Amino acid sequence: MPETISARDVLGLTPPYALALERSAVSTEARAVRQAASEVVERAERTRTFGRKAEAISQIWALANECASRDWNGEGALPIGQLAVFEAAAFIRALPEWIPLPEFAPEPDGSISLDWIWSRSRVFSVSVGPNDRLAYAWLDGTDRGHAVARFDGERVPDRILEGIKVFLQSANAAVGPR
Amino acid sequence: MLPSGLAELVADEEDLARFLTQSNHFNTEVVKPAALLPSPKTRETSVFRHGPSPLNTLWAIGLEAVGTRPLYGAAIFKAAVVRDASLTVEPKEPPPRHAVILKWPWMESDPDLQKAKRKELAILIVSAAGAPVLR
Numbered sequence: 001m002p003e004t005i006s007a008r009d010v011l012g013l014t015p016p017y018a019l020a021l022e023r024s025a026v027s028t029e030a031r032a033v034r035q036a037a038s039e040v041v042e043r044a045e046r047t048r049t050f051g052r053k054a055e056a057i058s059q060i061w062a063l064a065n066e067c068a069s070r071d072w073n074g075e076g077a078l079p080i081g082q083l084a085v086f087e088a089a090a091f092i093r094a095l096p097e098w099i100p101l102p103e104f105a106p107e108p109d110g111s112i113s114l115d116w117i118w119s120r121s122r123v124f125s126v127s128v129g130p131n132d133r134l135a136y137a138w139l140d141g142t143d144r145g146h147a148v149a150r151f152d153g154e155r156v157p158d159r160i161l162e163g164i165k166v167f168l169q170s171a172n173a174a175v176g177p178r
Numbered sequence: 179m180l181p182s183g184l185a186e187l188v189a190d191e192e193d194l195a196r197f198l199t200q201s202n203h204f205n206t207e208v209v210k211p212a213a214l215l216p217s218p219k220t221r222e223t224s225v226f227r228h229g230p231s232p233l234n235t236l237w238a239i240g241l242e243a244v245g246t247r248p249l250y251g252a253a254i255f256k257a258a259v260v261r262d263a264s265l266t267v268e269p270k271e272p273p274p275r276h277a278v279i280l281k282w283p284w285m286e287s288d289p290d291l292q293k294a295k296r297k298e299l300a301i302l303i304v305s306a307a308g309a310p311v312l313r
Binding site: 063066067073076077078103104105108109111113120125131133134138139144146147 | 199200202203205207208210211212213215216217218219220224244245247288290291293294295297298300301302304305307308309
């Protein structure tokens with residue numbers, strides 16, 4: 001999930017965030033100020049989220065550069081090509097904000113692995129290659145499985161979102177009510 | 179008996195080391211499944227028959243095996259884990275102590291689904307391996 005953003009984080013000051021709250025607007029002028037403050041906060045929030053995704057996409061490019069030549073692992077690996085990078089970057093952009101960003105790893109067939117690892121026995125892993133078919137697999141304690149889903153470049157397949165959601169829910173349940 | 183002096187059959191209780199030469203293939207707590215996926219060329223995963231100790235012997239074998247590539251550490255797991263995942267492990271010397279994990283699912287009819295299945299099996303192995311042994 002995207003981290004909670006505070007006014008102090010965004011602007012270094014509390015007032016604009018407080019101004020953005022509905023209850024603080026009374027007159028027309030105050031409403032206009034509130035609207036402007038809301039926009040400032042919203043833009044800052046959007047920049048923060050996009051910043052995290054931009055950083056993740058930079059990591060993907062760095063990985064691809066590292067594995068751009070044939071046999072990068074000394075065992076006959078295929079290079080990670082631009083198409084795989086574009087697909088992986090599109091996947092990251094398409095991830096809803098409530099999903100944490102994954103870790104990345106190169107695969108010997110030239111795909112990029114997007115891994116959500118909660119523990120050694122709780123892993124969800126998606127392979128993004130040059131085509132639109134995503135191979136994915138998971139282990140959740142004793143439950144495990146694998147499947148393939150089609151990615152249209154704009155929307156993360158529902159089956160993958162649902163799969164990750166199950167992990168997130170059980171992670172939250174493990175914390176328990178307070 | 180193999181030239182290395184090891185038995186021709188890899189016993190279930192034997193430790194296998196998969197050397198880690200890619201910094202993105204592990205974090206401090208786990209080895210990632212990508213580290214175990216087989217080569218598209220040979221359809222095998224290369225491993226060495228050695229446990230976590232003594233460490234200096236493990237790294238000597240590793241440095242010999244990886245050549246000019248960096249050696250960050252190793253994922254270590256029992257041969258039984260590989261067999262529990264419906265895969266096979268067989269010796270393949272030289273180099274001494276070398277073995278391969280084979281029989282990865284690889285049907286041409288649906289390569290993406292086969293890939294997903296290989297991922298699942300790789301996850302099973304890394305899950306059993308736990309934290310990487312780092313240099």
